[in-house]
Amino acid sequence: MNKKTKKNGFKFSIKHIRKEDVESSMSVKLCLAGFYGLELGKETDWSVDNRYRMQAQALMMIEAGLSKLFIAFNEEKLPIGMVIVTKTEVPKIKRIESIVVFESFRKLGVGRALIDHVRGDSDLHSFSVPGAVEWHLKNGFKNIGIKEDDGTYEMFTGRYKPKYTFDYVLPMMTAEDQRAIDALARLEPPSLTHKNA
Incomplete structure (x- = not known):
């Protein structure tokens, strides 16, 4: 399903990527690598190994049908952002595994449209990197508190404690x-590797 959207004069569409199409889609690869490789590398102290494992798990969750991937495309059909949402045993709560809008397309309403697209009548539970907390707050989330073990902030749209x-x-x-992880660690820019030492 494609949903065409126009926010602030900027046109884009949001497409659900079927689990059958995940392996063959270059857009999926770009979005996952952009989020887990670049964005989390800039925003966290997480190692290449940790981010690689998280990306592999996200891909497996989508392929198993446990999570759904939605990608926002601009008019030229280039991916500009994504959200991955996981169903829970509580139908009223959806878990946001990752959300990203690539830098050139931020502040155009893409992130908000992605959230609105997956929300439906559910509350959303997410863990935000420090640099995205303000965005979450502006988009209806409440900051529940910091997770000391990884430095993320627990965010939730409901008025109750998510369980x-x-x-x-x-x-x-x-x-x-492991060879891929080692190669990626060697390629990671010096601005990121100081965090992973």
Whole structure:
């Protein structure tokens, strides 16, 4: 399903990426690498290894049908942002696994449109990096508190404490994955590697 949107004179569409199309889509690869590789690298102290594992898990969750991926495309059909949402056993709560709008397309209403698209009549639960807390607050989330173990902030749109469980899969890293992690760590810009030392 494509939803065409126009915010502040900027036209874009939001498309649900079917789990069957995830492996063959270059847009999916660009969005996942952009979020887990670049955005989280800039915003957190998380290692390449941790971010690689998170990206692998997100991909597996989508392929297993446990999470859904929505990508925003500009008029030229280029990906400009994404959101991954996971269903929980509480129908009223959806878990936002990741949301990103690429820098050139921020402050155009894309992030808000992605959130509105997946929200429906549910409350949204998310963990925000420090640099995105203000955005979350402006878009209806409340800051529940910081998670000391990873430096993210727990955010929620409801007026109650979110309690739920959800199904998930964990990737089993192979020797090939470890070679990729090692290569990525060598390629990571010096501005990011000081955090991962």
